[in-house]
Amino acid sequence: MKIDPGFFFKNSLGKDPLLPADLGYFFPAEFHRHDATWLSWPHKQASWxxxxxxxxxxxxxxxAYLSRSEQVNILVADDRMQQFAQDHLAKAGxxxxxxRFHHFPTNDAWCRDHGPAFLIHPKPGWSKAIVDWGYNAWGDKYPPYDLDNQVPERVALHLGLPCFRPGIVMEGGSVDFNGAGTLLTTxxxxxxxxxxPHLNRKQIETYLKAYYGVQQILWLKDGILGDDTDGHVDDLTRFVSKNKVLTVLESxxxxxxxQVLxxxxxxxxxxxLLDGSSLEIVELPMPAPVVCQGVRLPASYANFYIANSYVxxxxFRDAHDEPALDIISSCFPDREVVGVDSWDLIxxxxxxxxxxxxxxxxxTIPDVS
Known part of the structure; x- marks a missing residue:
């Protein structure tokens, strides 16, 4: 079965039967094979x-690493920004x-949070789908964000995919998945x-289950110092397989x-987990505090990205860099783990x-190894 491409579902939870989970859609783990990675080219001076x-x-x-692993789709405002990006990418190899470049203008670069949340279906013949969560720049901290909030819809229309609109705010960095029914958040x-503010914990869980196609929500408490997202889980703990997580600890x-960690x-x-098993926990060190202009920054090795061929x-130019890379490598025997300097990015x-x-x-077979 296929849902009409480009069709938008403006859902009222509990009233509309066409919810992703009811249809069998789910959000796979990041270590599931990718068709592509989506990015928004950085251009906002105020962010750095x-x-x-x-x-x-x-x-x-x-x-450059991503391009050796899979297709890369980059959102840019216009030809000028595209040429600027191409010049830098050519230098990096x-x-x-x-x-591929797409002329979809954005306010900022944080595609994890404003980008499209892709769902897949376990049955052959079903198209992918996109969840168009609302985006408010982490609690209206950094307006304007109207262009960012349009990104999932524009991508869905471009790709001809059905798009579900839950009507609430959700960010990709606030959730992590094991691909077997479990979601981790804070x-x-x-x-x-x-x-x-109109939703309580139980109601938020209902949305997560309905639109991400999960059956279980695991709640951590707080995030690390300097994290302006109010505690995104992708700086804390990440699934690396169905039952294994990497989690950062401060020594x-x-x-x-x-204490938080x-x-x-x-x-x-x-x-x-759903089968009653406990998590296998691999501890990952934190770097020494990274401070710029008196500001403690949310430097964390947990903010890695799992591509098809690389992690x-x-x-952070820190003594813990190499030990952290070794630990992460032990969790990904099928991928090359590479460190890229994030001193300025952070x-x-x-x-x-x-x-x-x-x-x-x-x-048709979710990768939850």
């Missing part, structure tokens, strides 16, 4: 005040034939009144992140995972 020109070498290196973000007991660890240890990890309060959104390959 005084530093935006310094971020392009690292960003272009990120794209990106494979030109693997990079109370600090999803229960914050600057997102959906310095005097650091403000120490210990509390999250205890929760992870208490969780049980691309932010590094001044924007995010790194490679925050900047990217995967488009999964359609598959």
């Amino acid at each position: 005040p005084g530093k935006i020109n310094k971020i392009y070498p690292a960003y272009a290196t990120f794209v 990106a494979i030109e034939q693997r990079v 109370e600090a973000c999803l229960l914050h009144p600057n997102r959906n 310095n007991r005097k650091d403000e992140n120490y 210990q509390e999250n660890l205890k929760l992870l240890e208490s969780f049980r 691309i990890v932010p590094t 001044w924007g309060l995010g790194s490679f995972h925050c900047l990217s959104q995967q488009e999964p390959a359609a598959s």
